[in-house]
Amino acid sequence: MLIIDALNIPTPERRWFEEWRAGGVSAVNVTVAIWENARETMSFIGKWRRVIAENADVVGLATSADEIERIAASGRTAIIFGFQNTAPVEHDIELFRSFRALGVCIMQLTYNLQNYIGCGYWEEKDLGISSRFGRKAIEEMNRVGILIDLSHCGDRTTLEAIELSAKPVSITHANPREYVGNPTFGAGRLKTSEAIKALAARRGVIGLSPNRHLTKRGIETTLDEFCDMVAWVVDLAGIDAVGMGTDYCPGHPPTIRNWWRYARWSRETAPAAQMQKAPHEGWQEWFRSPADFGNIVAGLERRGFQNAEVEKLMGGNWLRLFRETFVSAEQA
């Protein structure tokens, strides 16, 4: 069975690759940029590619569904490069193609804030995809083979991007608002049932997360409750529209939260209470890291999903979506 985690933010270190191997993880979408500009991202991708080459016994870079299958079949984990923001593109249409050539197959249109393309969930207003560049950017991502991700986008940006994209799109890491309510990260960070249904109607996939800041009862959330949420979304959107996206982010110091939240656009710092622990510490016992993916498989089976359904939920749906979207118009 393929296990695909549609969002991790690890530092480029072997110890996280070993967790993936322990969990039998076939592929991971690894965030290589959030707020960084083109130049910074280019250097970081160079570093990531080097670390992948140095650890070729356990990981490999993948830029197609076939490569994911081949790497997974060799007992390694396929790394897919993704952005959580389009900041690296810097309002330059040619950079989508350059970053795709560097291996970036997934891009979230916006992180938490408004940018050239749309609006993030942490803005007060959301104009949707109304900017001239926003529409061209979606066309270009479709053209060069980049999967659009809407996890942190505002509600209107999310709905309009689903509608505008000629290819199916993704929500790599978010939970359903109607089911969860108001978690630590806020209800805005979750997705409306309208958005999840629209996504599914266009053959997209949503990745559900055990991240304690995104679940109904936070750190108290049980495995059975997580699986109940999976079943709830399957009932809403269908078995072909749901996958995993843990939002697991190992290796960073607690102060990384300042960067993720405020980057360079403000001099504020995150509340001290948010910086007590490194972001990957203190997860639930049943999912301390991707090494524990087996627990989720067991939980879903216990919840009554059939084998073929579990395979779709754990990775099959993502692989199908990647096969449709990581392809350029020139290849097709």
Add this chain to the structure above:
Amino acid sequence: MLIIDALNIPTPERRWFEEWRAGGVSAVNVTVAIWENARETMSFIGKWRRVIAENADVVGLATSADEIERIAASGRTAIIFGFQNTAPVEHDIELFRSFRALGVCIMQLTYNLQNYIGCGYWEEKDLGISSRFGRKAIEEMNRVGILIDLSHCGDRTTLEAIELSAKPVSITHANPREYVGNPTFGAGRLKTSEAIKALAARRGVIGLSPNRHLTKRGIETTLDEFCDMVAWVVDLAGIDAVGMGTDYCPGHPPTIRNWWRYARWSRETAPAAQMQKAPHEGWQEWFRSPADFGNIVAGLERRGFQNAEVEKLMGGNWLRLFRETFVSAEQA
């Protein structure tokens, strides 16, 4: 027979691709950066990749000797991306790997001036490869599969780079100083017999150019005289060390000479006399453009070279060198 032109600086336009097809050109090293920084180069490479995709009936991007052969066999011209300077790397060791991933397989260590790595021919002094970064850069280029080019480097930088590189290196476009003397571009731009012999001893290749600014009698140089120069270098360095590198640079306005010469490091402008014509206009009748490569083939045959020798000179030597050098240490 493979015909490989080891240096062109065309604008990204189909009309130049059609000249290559008319001349039966199998592969061209296309300059995609001289003075540009990482960010600018990234955008320009995005544009080049798009134009290649839009003209896939006549050209294709190649990053290995096998791809060159495959593209040439399909009746198209393989484009190899090259830099004429390491400016895009910006003193950042990780960027060699990123640019290699973007398709850049050849980098000239310096253009005319001193940089982080070494010294160009148009400086008064040349410290060779004495900088700390210079030595690391050569190691890294060897490691990630980038062929080193020394055409515009100073004499000492040229000799020391030949010596320091673990892989054979190239002089993609320069003529022999001892044979030519002092052409329009100056004797310094040409290569010493010592350098050419050292290059050949380490299995490198020099590309000879019909560019009127690099030949003994300028625009008056005849085809037979050009072929005599080829024979002279073959006598000096051996039949395996010589190829073609025209320095043909179509599509630019005459004012491009200001950029090539002074970029942003000075406010001077090139002498008006140098800006009377676009750089690709007014070449000799027997080589007005790469469409005329057949004339050189005929000239070499008339000069008495055997078929197998002509094949080496026109492209075989470059293909052999590319096969040895476009490979990363991880692949090897």
